[in-house]
Amino acid sequence: MASLSETAAGGKGHPREARAPRARRERHSLTKLFALVVCAIVLMPILTLAGIALTGTGEMWPHLVSNVLPRATLTTLQLLAMVSVLSASIGVTSAWLVVAYEFPFRKTLAWALVLPLAVPPYLAAYAFAEFFLFTGPVQTLYRAMFGFQTARDYWFPDLRSTGGVAFVLAFVLYPYVYLTSRIVFIMQGRNIADVARTLGARPSAVFRRILLPVARPAIVAGVALVLMETLNDMGAAEYLGVRTLTLTVFSTWLNRGSLEGAAQIAMLMLVLVFALLLAEQWARRRQRFHAARATHIVARPPRTRLTGWKGPAATLAVLMPVLLGFGVPFYIFGSYASRRIDQLFDPALLRAFTHSVTTASTAAMLAVFVALLLINAARVARSRTVSLLTRFAMIGYALPGTIMGLGLLFALARFDNALDALMREHFDYSTGLLLTGSATAVVLACSIRFLALAEGAIHSGLEKLPPNIDHAARSLGQSSFGSAWRVLLPLLKPAILTAAVLVFVDTIKELSATILLRPFGFNTLATFVYEQASRGVVQDGAVAALLIILTALVPVVLLSGALMRDREAML
Template sequence: MSSFTLKAPLSQPTPRAGRTRRQRHPLALAVAMLTAAIALLPILAVIVMAFSGSGADWPHLARYVLPQAVGTTLFLLLLVALGSGAMGVGCAWLVVAYEFPLRRTFSWALVLPLAVPPYLAAYAFAEFFHYVGPVQGAIRALFGFTRPGDYWFPEIRSTPGAAVVLSCVTFPYVYLTTRIVFLMQGRNIADVARTLGAAPARVFWRVLLPVARPAIVAGIALVLMETVNDFGAVQHLGVPTLTLSIYATWLNRGSLEGAAQIAVVMLFIVLALLTAEQWARRKQRFHAARASQMKARPPRIALKGWRAGTAFTAVLLPILAGFGIPLAIFGRYALNRLEQFSRPALVEALATSLVTALATAALAVAVALVLLYAARLVRTRRMMLLVRFATIGYAMPGTILALGLLISLARFDNFVDGLARTHLGFSTGLLLTGSAAAVVMACTIRFLALAEGAVQSGLEKLPPNLDEAARSLGRSAPASAATVLLPLLRPAILTAGILVFVDTVKELSATILLRPFGFNTLATHVYEQASRGAAEDGAVAALLIIATAIVPVILLSRPLMRDRDA
């Protein structure tokens, strides 16, 4: 009895000890609060700007802009959800449930379209399905048509056309989330249904599809957030979405207040998507926890004859559409323009992309490390909430972040300039607004969640008391983190840096709105060439973007190459 009394205070800290522990790291809490405030600042700035202005533009927006923009955006989201859902779920089911030629290769090749940004896919599809492109050229040669009026061909520059483009490059999100669930069901679910006499198709529709519904919803929510964020594809294809309306109202009409009001409407759509994704992820955890005990894989049914050919074609077409068409179009153009590799404009765009991406990756990884270590020191609900707020930027469209950051930086620059004029007698001008630092800041806020997720996955593999043991030997918290945790986290840090680097190279929507004069990345270089109707002149830059973006896709595909359940 006495021994138990002596041990109890050591194993169960008193509330006073818990308060002392939290008070021991006020700097960690301050860092987390500052990071969350900076991440939320662009969003708050947009909301304040939208509701604090004169409202002079609102009648025009409500009558002429918003009805079309909201309707087009929702229609596009519906079409993309249907298209990406059908391709992602169908391909996942085929590679998991059936055996057919090249099935194992297709299981990882289905991720390749993620390496193609939507705006590059739009440029390639527009060229591929153009009147003088290979598809319509083959139709005219086959049937002897000589004029456009001799036959009908669907218009790629339309809302359905944009939905096809976006579905072809985003369906891997649905494929990956759904494939995992299908693999984890095992014989305990699918085999039981088949032993009761259910055909494979009936097992899919009545058993596996309802179980995988949370994963499907989560994957589609990610697809729709990418669709809402897209700027280059919808502009090139002439689809007046909310993102394009923000751009047009801001730059063409010169109304920052009107752009902020459209952005607030867009925020409601994004919040709805976030709510759906979080709900689905909560549901998915339940099924994943139950399914993790089912280690047996579902047996695959060997297909032969025309059935094998049908499955082969059904899986091959999404890969060719999402990855093959852009690679073929830009590859053909690049082969005829090899001299572009030495052109100063491309070299400068490549150098700018590398410097911007490296700076963003270094800053995002550093902030993620500090933020997560602060959360490791102060394990409270308030700290967890601050981490969530700090990483909310990834869910926000780049256009909204760019708009909010511009408003915030402009006010900061005006404040500093006013102080300098009053007390020092000179003007500081614009310090951050319209600078490369603004682009790096926007990309860091947007992609901090990627760095945080990769580093967090590495931290979860380390014992929670590892750094505490180092501190018990006399090391301070920063010293124990630098000497103990950082060496063990090198793989996770490298992965986080690669993910942020690649997404920064691909980023267009925020960069095109915040960049200073003469600041061109590979993405903006391709955008400028396509805007003047010469997408072929940006082919080399497009291939460089795809080559860079394929690195994390290969890392992601490693478990799929080995055909594992991971």
């Protein structure tokens, strides 16, 4: 009877009470182990490159320091400075114009300004070269108008220069700054500006002295994203003949045969990446919003209507980034593709399309699956350790594709060689290279790089759900797994779909890591276009380029539609 009373009272004799804490500890241990494994896989390329860089003989280092690194580093820093200034100028100016003023086609241009995100930088470089170089339509029209015969008769900006690469990158990457700064202008900018004007401040002074300081953290965050994409670029810089650090890593390994030198340059690039991450985190720490109530939002005064010549001037100013960032690539590749419709049935293009879709779909499913498990691990464990590991697992998005591809390539090669040696020793059987130089390596690289996109999209969807919905399911007898499977997962389907689309599209566009990791003869749409451009026949890759742009338009159109549905075009 005593034991029964102890059991009824929940004492030491209750087997369920004894098992429950142990089961929770085991689940928490498993979640920590899973988060640790994912974090280790994400950090594996960095650790591999660091090991190679530190254990190398350093024979190439004097040559790199004296002849290669100074010029490549200076070029990269110049490129980063130019791109940051140009993209910030375009993004901030466009954001303020569409938020503060009313002019012709403002509502349409407000979402069209996002369209250049659908154009990968390397495609933009190919298109701009065809459009602005000597035989392109711009210089041809210029010569016809003024009667010039040769290039010696006039001056025209050189696109094959550091400034030319910065021009190309800025006009396809400025939407990052546009989106982040526009959020601030909408949430606070117009209210603050109205108050300042009532105190007698001029519009130019309001913008310069009040609005720019308010939006500075958001602008820095947007520019940091632009610069990380600039560091990731290899195709545009290579095609336009500008030797950046990213291109130097590639050429040092393949052309000079120095793996240690390439790894050491990659470590230098990582210093720049982490500096950008610190700047972005600093910006977010200082970014604070005062959320106005809905009644205040509706009661906001109308935008200032621009009259006379100012209205068309504002329209032209906002239209130019769209025409250059999206219109020029779409026009060039569309015109070439229209004369090569028969390429749609080219076996090589069909194989590249199949490889792209298969690789991107697999990477999207893997990234979404891992992101869901990481989010659930942090939700169940509620541990600072798991949260920290989850944050580390998201660092892959900040890694340039060249660094990711190079580090992962040699990490997988070491794994394959170790496994092959083990099988030879114990079973007299050679496994060969299982992962190195395979499509699996490409999928793994893209999943690591874009895991942060999947996690961010799903986490944003989770934050929109009522905070007590999980507790309600648990109070009705559901376990943590049952609550996640039966309640949260169905509600998160839109966010999961968005995450999958984002990873799919970015994998379709990925070039740097794919070039390093793909098997021999394995082409995606991106590498197919790259090969045609390398042979000097960009027009032969026009159909593949147009397929990439049209595929990338899917999330951009979804985002633009969301902007149009928001009240007062709020982003």
